[in-house]
Amino acid sequence: MPEEKFSGLAILIAEDEYYVATELARELARAGATVIGPAPSVDKALDLNGSHARIDAALLDVNLGGEIVFSVADLLRERHVPFLFATGYDRSMIPPRFDDVVRCEKPVGADKLGAALANVLSGK
Amino acid sequence: MLSDALRPLTDALEIQETATRLLGEHLDVRAVNYGLVETLDGVDHYVIDRAYVAPGRRSTVGRWPITDFPGFTTVMHAGETMAVHDVANDPNLMPRDKAGLASTQTPAFVMAPLVKNGQPTAMLCAVEDRPRKWTNAEIALVQEVAERTWAAVERASAEMALREAEQRLQVLMEGIPQLVWGAVEDGRWTWASPQWTAFTGQEERDSHGWGWLDAVHPDDRERAQEAWANAVERGEFQTDYRVCHASEDRYRWFQTRATPVRDALGAIIEWLGTSTDVDDLRELQERQRVLVGELQHRTRNLLGVVRTMANRTGDTSDDFPDFRVRFQDRLEALARVQGLLSRLSDDDRVAFDELIETELKAMDNSDGQVTLDGPRGIRLRSSTVQMLGMALHELATNAVKYGALSKPDARLVVRWHMDPPDRRGRPWLRIDWRESGVRMPPAGVAKLGTGQGRELIEGALPYQLSAETSFELGPDGVHCAIAIPVSASNVQAESSHA
Missing domain, CATH: 3.30.565.10 (Histidine kinase-like ATPase, C-terminal domain)
Known part of the structure; x- marks a missing residue:
């Protein structure tokens, strides 16, 4: 990931796999982002969403410890925060209202997720 | 007299027995046979299973290849009645016929055949055990009895076949696990099978007309009626809806199909329908969908874990052989856990x-x-x-x-x-x-x-x-x-x- 690619951006991470989450957080921080989270659960992600006035982008794992992340996605959309899904699920498991959301199929490395997020942000 | 005797009989065997007995007694002959042509081991045979035999006379029951009676067979195939006064001196019979008839001790007979669709299928045969000069009236009587017997037997067989078919259909309709019903054109029911009443608790007569809709889930009623609106045009009725199961006090999904019964001109007389319980199937399908999704999720997650494991082990390994030993060790531990989970x-x-x-x-x-x-x-x-x-x-x-x-x-x-x-x-x-x-x-x-x-x-x-x-x-x-x-x-x- 090029240095400072996300310089100054506040990025929320919701990911229940510790290693995936920490690696992602490390990579984003290295690229200049301020990481919000990572959140291992829907509750925690909702808390973070509520407590942070500024969120510039979000990476959401669809399944957080057996709970589905869509309630978080809906709130982010209301705030016009761009986000993308990282998921092990098939497209059919994702509701049609999120058809336009970029999905990265797991397993996916932090570098690819970062690149996908950069695309989402530049397309804003 | 014969017709009077045969009319009340509904059983084909009884008709044959009565006819052969009355004819035999009337002619005062040794026997009257009711013979069939049947294929046994690939060879056509004359089969006489049943015969009227006058008291004290020899039975005529048996089976013989038809090729043993070439002259006889030619006449029978032609559908003609054959009267022979004295087999030994008959000009129309061949030596082989004579030998065959001699072996069955039949020196005189009158035979009236039944040819159906060009095939000889049966014969009525009056048999005497000494040469006998048959009168024209006797010959005509044999012929007439044969015709009437065939007619009575056919009628009885057809009636019996119809009764059996009806009974089989009845057993089938009331025995299959589907709910069976009949309706007229726009979906108004005219009858319902006992399964419907057993399942829904609705009395049969209450299902008539649109009554059956009462047992359908309120949310599905409109769809069921819509399906009927399109049914005539499409020539089939087909839809899924939920039907209330009285004993469980809940709705179950049914797949419902109906086919039109048409008259000779193609107009629809009525519809016959079945409703098949697909509730378990739908539940399984839904479950399977969830499970497949879950499997996808778990598999990809597991690959993610392996990926992380490889990265972390790589970060802290001295060299490749060191990595290999340690990675393999962790992979085995992961496999053991999967083993526990998969059981x-x-x-x-x-x-x-x-x-x-x-x-x-x-x-x-x-x-x-x-x-x-x-x-x-x-x-x-x-x-x-x-x-x-x-x-x-x-x-x-x-x-x-x-x-x-x-x-x-x-x-x-x-x-x-x-x-x-x-x-x-x-x-x-x-x-x-x-x-x-x-x-x-x-x-x-x-x-x-x-x-x-x-x-x-x-x-x-x-x-x-x-x-x-x-x-x-x-x-x-x-x-x-x-x-x-x-x-x-x-x-x-x-x-x-x-």
Whole structure:
């Protein structure tokens, strides 16, 4: 990931796999982002969403410890925060209202997720 | 007289018997046969199973290849009546016929055939046991009795076949697990099978007209009626809707199909329909959809874990051979955990004692030095098993390499118990891993594996499993405490024991 690619951006991470989450957080921080989270659960992600006035982008794992992340996605959309899904699920498991959301199929490395997020942000 | 005798008879055999007896008595002959042409072992035979035989006379029952009677057969095939006064001197019979008839002791006979669709199928035959001069009236009588008998037999057979078919249909319609019904064009029912009443509890007559809709789920009624609106045009009725199951007091999904019965001009007279219970099927399909999704999720997640494992092991390996040994070791631990998980059926859970025993058993030098002390059967959440298994593996590997299991006189004690549910209703499993008798190297030199195990316990377990953990290296060896929320079913199980 090029240095400072996300310089100054506040990025929320919701990911229940510790290693995936920490690696992602490390990579984003290295690229200049301020990481919000990572959140291992829907509750925690909702808390973070509520407590942070500024969120510039979000990476959401669809399944957080057996709970589905869509309630978080809906709130982010209301705030016009761009986000993308990282998921092990098939497209059919994702509701049609999120058809336009970029999905990265797991397993996916932090570098690819970062690149996908950069695309989402530049397309804003 | 004959017609009067035959009319009340409904059974084909009875008709034959009555006809042959009346004819035999009237003609005062030795016998009257009712013969059939049947194929036996690929050869056409004359078969006489039934005959009227005058009291005290020889029976005529038997079976003979038709080729033994070539002249006779030619006449019969032609559908002509044949009257022979004296077989031995008859100009139309061939020597072979004569030999055959002599063997059956038939010197005189009158035969009236039945040819159906060009095939000789039966014959009525009056037989005498001495030459007899048949009068024209007698010959005509045999012919007429034959015709009337055929007619009566056909009628009886047709009626019986119809009755049997009706009975079979009835048994079928009332025996199949579908709900069967009839309707007129726009979907108004005219009758329903007993299955409908048994399933819905609705009286048959109440289902008539639109009454059947009362048993259909309110949300599905419009769709059912719409399907009827399109049925005539499409020539079929087909839709799924829910029907109320009286004994369960709930709705079940049915697949409903109906086919039109048409008159000779193609106009629809009525519709015959079946409704098939597909509720279990739909439930299974939905379940399968969820399971396939879950499998996808788990597989990809597992690959993600392997990927991370490879990365972390790579970060801390000295060289490739070192990496290979350690990666393989972790992969095997992961496979053991998957093995435990894959054995499970639906509501099964892996118990903690199974998990720790599986992991320690894999370290084959642990005999005698290890004490496991805690209740059996504490069920773990499926999402917990993998990571907790990997943490136990890191602890065990470390013990084998540097700790209690690397020295013959050191010991490992693992104790566990369950705490009552917290305010969120989750019971907690508390695990205490304590090694002793390990003379530790000076502080700072000691390490748990390469720090990877420590990160797993101190970082990953709290993050991913909401665990509370502590890890310390005392002068006597490692002491690690792990507390994790476990399956709420543990509490239910306990209270049901109480």
